[in-house]
Amino acid sequence: MRPPFDPTLYLVTDTELCSPRPVADVVRAAVAGGVTAVQVRDKHASRRDLLALTRAVRDALADRPDVPVVVNDAVDVALLAGADGVHVGQDDLPAVEVRALLGPDRLLGLSVESADDLATALRLPPGTVDVVGLSPVWATPTKPEAGPGLGLEAVGELVRTAHAGGLLAVAIGGIDAGRAAAAAATGVDGVCVVSAVCAAADPHAAAATLRAAISPAAAR
Numbered sequence: 001m002r003p004p005f006d007p008t009l010y011l012v013t014d015t016e017l018c019s020p021r022p023v024a025d026v027v028r029a030a031v032a033g034g035v036t037a038v039q040v041r042d043k044h045a046s047r048r049d050l051l052a053l054t055r056a057v058r059d060a061l062a063d064r065p066d067v068p069v070v071v072n073d074a075v076d077v078a079l080l081a082g083a084d085g086v087h088v089g090q091d092d093l094p095a096v097e098v099r100a101l102l103g104p105d106r107l108l109g110l111s112v113e114s115a116d117d118l119a120t121a122l123r124l125p126p127g128t129v130d131v132v133g134l135s136p137v138w139a140t141p142t143k144p145e146a147g148p149g150l151g152l153e154a155v156g157e158l159v160r161t162a163h164a165g166g167l168l169a170v171a172i173g174g175i176d177a178g179r180a181a182a183a184a185a186t187g188v189d190g191v192c193v194v195s196a197v198c199a200a201a202d203p204h205a206a207a208a209t210l211r212a213a214i215s216p217a218a219a220r
């Protein structure tokens, strides 16, 4: 059985943006502020360092088993660290093969950058993918190569199609406190942020502000 997954406010980490603070400290503060899921992402780390980083994040959240820890790209690291899942993109290992390695009890996220990507994801065997990351909503300096944004209308369309196919959908790219409500209004199950939390002077406050923007009633 998959672990519970509430992606309402999904933090994707960036080691450089967190620096000089340890990523695990930023994650812990952000979770206390309202982050509901965490993805450990470090495009510059060796596999060995990514494993250590993932273990440090898991340890920091030992008292928060309700907050799943997902590893970006690296299924081997996810398994070794006992993480709750892995997120892969269109250029990473194929989702079906990642699912075969992960087994049935971990979460698998897949990036979707177009209607064609989503159509392909929906043709995968049921249970392969749990959540699609619709990306990018807006162009973002955090990942310039992600290119121009899909826009809110296109994201809304993709969300409806994903839901009709039984998949959760989250949105990523350019989401900050000022844009979080608009992104959430597309109907996504959650919004993902990198710089809005990792680069914030106060990650706890940043997460609380984002959470209030996404789900004002729940935050009160």
Ligand SMILES: Cc1ncc(COP(=O)(O)OP(=O)(O)O)c(N)n1
Pocket (backbone or CB within 6 Å): 012, 039, 041, 072, 073, 087, 088, 089, 090, 091, 092, 109, 110, 111, 112, 132, 133, 134, 135, 170, 172, 192
């Ligand atoms: C939730 C979520 N959605 C999309 C992405 C982007 O993944 P990918 O396309 O593999 O790009 P990298 O993150 O590996 O640079 C994501 N990480 N998380």
Ligand SMILES: Cc1nc(C(=O)O)sc1CCOP(=O)(O)O
Pocket (backbone or CB within 6 Å): 012, 111, 135, 136, 137, 140, 141, 142, 143, 146, 172, 173, 174, 175, 192, 193, 194, 195, 196
């Ligand atoms: C990790 C990632 N993936 C993207 C994609 O479009 O595939 S955009 C992105 C980074 C999002 O950072 P920020 O919240 O700082 O804009």
Ligand SMILES: [Mg+2]
Pocket (backbone or CB within 6 Å): 072, 073, 087, 088, 089, 092
């Ligand atoms: Mg990737």
